[in-house]
Amino acid sequence: MRHIVASTIMLSSILFPVVAHASSSPDDATASTPNLRVSTGVIAPSLVGSISIQLPEGLPQSFMPVDAQVGLSLTVDASGQPQNVKVVKSANPYWDARIVDAIQKSHFRPGKVDNMPTPVDLNLTVNVAY
Numbered sequence: 780m781r782h783i784v785a786s787t788i789m790l791s792s793i794l795f796p797v798v799a800h801a802s803s804s805p806d807d808a809t810a811s812t813p814n815l816r817v818s819t820g821v822i823a824p825s826l827v828g829s830i831s832i833q834l835p836e837g838l839p840q841s842f843m844p845v846d847a848q849v850g851l852s853l854t855v856d857a858s859g860q861p862q863n864v865k866v867v868k869s870a871n872p873y874w875d876a877r878i879v880d881a882i883q884k885s886h887f888r889p890g891k892v893d894n895m896p897t898p899v900d901l902n903l904t905v906n907v908a909y
Contacts, residue, residue: 824855857896
């Protein structure tokens, strides 16, 4: 296996200069260049702060699942508010409802494209732990 990887790396370094040299021709200078959109980048939304859910009085801690995960699908709008929060992977209905409620009350830094806030569809995994 090591011989195959080593030969692949050596062969690729030999071919790069050839490809670079072969791609430049005198005709390329006279060809028209297409108008390309230059982007300053895409920044994903991020949660501001952390989320905590309080257990109701009298509910034993054993009721809380250990290392459970809840998968959510949502849209973070241009102002950072979560919209259309839906459970795609359930832990149990009791915790799903509380996690959806906590996410709907939370705030995100909005996603940005070219430094402009924009709505972003997001898949979020919430780890349930105590």
